[in-house]
Amino acid sequence: MNFIKTLIYKLLNKQISNIYNKRFNSHNNTPKGVFWNSKLSQDLRLNIILDKILKIAKSEEFSIADIGCGYGRLYEVIKERNLDGKVQYYGFDINQKLINFCKNNKDFKNVEFAISALPFKKTDYVVMSGTYNLTPTNNIPLWEDYIIKNLTSNWKLVEKAMIFNCLIKEKKEINKALYYTELSWIKRVCENNFGKIQIFKNQLLKDDITIVIKKSA
Numbered sequence: 001m002n003f004i005k006t007l008i009y010k011l012l013n014k015q016i017s018n019i020y021n022k023r024f025n026s027h028n029n030t031p032k033g034v035f036w037n038s039k040l041s042q043d044l045r046l047n048i049i050l051d052k053i054l055k056i057a058k059s060e061e062f063s064i065a066d067i068g069c070g071y072g073r074l075y076e077v078i079k080e081r082n083l084d085g086k087v088q089y090y091g092f093d094i095n096q097k098l099i100n101f102c103k104n105n106k107d108f109k110n111v112e113f114a115i116s117a118l119p120f121k122k123t124d125y126v127v128m129s130g131t132y133n134l135t136p137t138n139n140i141p142l143w144e145d146y147i148i149k150n151l152t153s154n155w156k157l158v159e160k161a162m163i164f165n166c167l168i169k170e171k172k173e174i175n176k177a178l179y180y181t182e183l184s185w186i187k188r189v190c191e192n193n194f195g196k197i198q199i200f201k202n203q204l205l206k207d208d209i210t211i212v213i214k215k216s217a
Contacts, residue, residue, distance in 0.1 A: 015136035017095045029071040063088040065119035068131030072102040092116045119157045128164035161214045
């Protein structure tokens with residue numbers, strides 16, 4: 001990556017972090033505090049990701065790196081489903097305020113949180129829920145370069161599968177700071193960079209898809 005692009009990506013991260021600071025200050029550890037429309041939509045997305053992991057893992061214990069973990073809602077869902085005994089959870093976010101909140105949460109035990117856009121070591125599953133939806137730029141090619149760079153970096157630290165969701169429309173657009181991709185574009189990017197993918201749609205999430213990319217043996 002050239003020097004200019006590195007600076008641009010750092011600026012994007014700073015802008016994203018500032019946006020989340022303002023939002024979290026207003027709404028705290030709620031779905032609105034991290035730009036979700038509702039608890040229902042937030043939790044449905046997270047449960048879809050967990051279900052895909054459980055299908056792959058079967059009865060085995062596994063580790064998860066949650067990229068863009070926010071206030072740690074995925075770990076709360078893991079606990080609510082009584083999965084914390086079989087899951088080693090690691091949460092990562094570029095926002096210091098959110099990571100500090102997670103680190104100070106007395107209900108979060110035997111987990112690790114860090115300020116980063118990447119895991120600090122290889123984990124079985126790397127997941128992102130809504131991580132690349134909110135954008136501080138209206139430049140679609142720039143934002144797509146940012147997404148590809150982050151997905152590629154995370155893919156190197158995956159042992160079993162990378163799972164993420166994104167917003168889709170028939171034509172790419174950025175609307176009210178939300179990026180919507182085209183199904184054909186994200187499919188092509190993933191297959192060219194990572195390999196065979198699976199795409200899942202839930203009828204309750206009309207603008208969403210969940211993508212599962214398994215590491216080949």
